[in-house]
Amino acid sequence: MKWRLTGRYLASVVLIVVIVIFINILVIIGLYIYQNESPKYPFLQGDNSAEAITRSFGQEIVLSETGMDITGQGKDTLERNQAWIQILDENGNQVYGFRVPPEAKTKYTPMDIVQTYKYMEKELMSTVFIGEKQGNGKRYSYLIGFQDPYLERNILTYDIRKVGRFLQIGIVTVLCVDGFIALCIAYLFSKRLTRPLSALIDGIKQLAHKNYRGHYETKGIYKDVFYNVNMLTEELRASELERNRLDRMKEEWIANISHDIKTPLASIQGYSEMMRDKDYDFTVEEMRDYAEIIERKSLYLKDVIEDLNLSTRLRNMGLTLNLKSVNVVSLVRNAVIDTLNDTRYGNRNIDFRYSDEVILKEVDEILIRRAVANLIYNAVVHNSEDVSIAVSVEKEGGTVRIVVEDHGKGIREEELERIFDRYYRGTNTGELHKGSGLGMAIANDIVKAHDGEIHVMSEFHSGTRIEILL
Structure with a gap:
């Protein structure tokens, strides 16, 4: 797996490098062909280049029967480009000059003209370009020298067959060398990228096998x-x-x-x-x-089975609420009466209070009564017979608050968070507390099914207060 991942990164990087090299070669070849095919040599010359000035300077030379001269614009061009001009007749004699250095010759042989064009004259410190002007039935040659130390001209002579062969070998060599370099760089780069990925893959495999002991340093690009x-x-x-x-x-x-x-x-x-x-x-x-x-x-077994069934339906959202407007005061009062009518708890002291005689709320009467009865039942069985229990109902704005409170044993702090867990039975459970052990969980699920809240506040040996907000 590691080598497959590394190989894919390796192949991707090498392919990208090879494509970039190939594109660069195509661009260079295209520029070279365009340069040679373009009549104006756009990348080497322009309107202000030395060769362009020389080629077009013939129109600045004025021939007349009395002599020759150059235009004012031509003189400005020469001065601006730090250039001088010599006009030669057919025998190589100077017939006109402008800004000609003192060291310049006044007569040129054909060999002198070739040497002057090919090489920079050290005495003149100029790069010389040659042009031709025809007029008055004669042909004149003119030399324009540019005294720019940064201007150079190189004459290149080559055999196209050798150049082609050289390019073939050179391209193959460049591809091989660059490919090898790209391979090395790609391998190092891929190892650096795939090492953490391999660690991640191994970590995910460990998680899949339920091994949760792994921990990774949060560094790098991942x-x-x-x-x-x-x-x-x-x-x-x-x-x-x-x-x-x-x-x-x-x-x-x-x-x-x-x-x-x-x-x-x-x-x-x-x-x-x-x-x-x-x-x-x-x-x-x-x-x-x-x-x-x-x-x-x-009846006891029936209650246990009903608890199991109701708890499962509440947890699986399989219970449809039968909502209707119910007087919550009467509902809670009946739950208290039912508890006191039980022969086991008939001697218990349960105090019932309410803020209004009628407090209406859209609830499922059977389920809410079951939840309140469960809370009262837990308060009874978890405390001794002399502990009084207070049950109250009050309305605060649009909220109905039902409270079951006692000042008995209370609940330990470590048990308080688990009191609504399914299957949980507290350590204070008395001998009377038999059954499914789902009473508090069912009460919690019923309240939540009504989009209500249930809160428990308790202190060990000081009592417990449970609130239902609907």
Whole structure:
């Protein structure tokens, strides 16, 4: 995998370098062809170049029967370009001169003219260009010397066949050398790029295998990627720990609820067998007592099964709310009455208060009553019989606040964050607190299904206050 990744980067960089070299060669060849094919030599010459001035200077020479001269514009051109001019007749004798250096010859042989054109005259310190002017039936040659130390002319002689062969070999050599250099640079560059990518790929594989111990330095061009991988690792590690914790809680919950279910089932089974056995001769009163026990245990099992079903539907958003305008005061009052009518809690002190006799709210009456009953039930079973419980309903603007408060044992700080977790049973659970262990989780899910809020405030050995905001 590492070599495939490195190879792809390597091939990409080499291909880019080769394409750039090839384009550069095509551009150079095109410029060279355009330069040689253009009659005006646009890249080497212009209207102000020495050769252009010399080629067009013939029109500045004025021939007459009395002699010759140059125009004022021609003189300005020569002075501006630090140039001088000699006009020669057909025998090479100077017939006119302007700004001619004292060291210049006044008669030129054909060889002198060739030497003067090919090489810079050290005595004259000028680069000389040659032109021709015809007039009065004669042909005149003129020499224009430019005294510019930066102006040079080189005469190049070459065999086109050798040049072509040289270009072929040179192009192949350049491609090979540049390709090799590009290969080396691309290899180093690719290794630098692919090393962190390889580390990232290995890290992702480790995450896929649930190994969350990896950590990467956030540096280089991939520092943001490394940072996010570290964040993902931490989140996955936290999720794994939370999942393990929930699994342990679920196993404990299954063990507890299995035990809680077995106890009433054992009672139902035992009394049923006794009532069916012909060896026993029970009175009618005894039969009724046994039937009452069986009924009570059956109702208990029914409540546990309903808790499981309701919790699953709430968590999976599979429960449709039957919303209607309900007097929340009456709803909470009935929940309190139901608790006190239970023979197990008939001696408990529950104080009910409200701000208004009628407080209407669009809610699912059955579910909200179930949530309030669960909160009251938890306050009862987690505290001793002498602890009073206060239940209140009040309206604040458009919000209805339901409060269940006691001054009993309270909840430990480490348990407070887990009180609404499914399967969680607090350490203060008394002997009466049997059942699904989903009461607080169901209350929380019901309130959230109504887009409400539920808050718990508690201090160990000082009491607990639970608020529902609808």
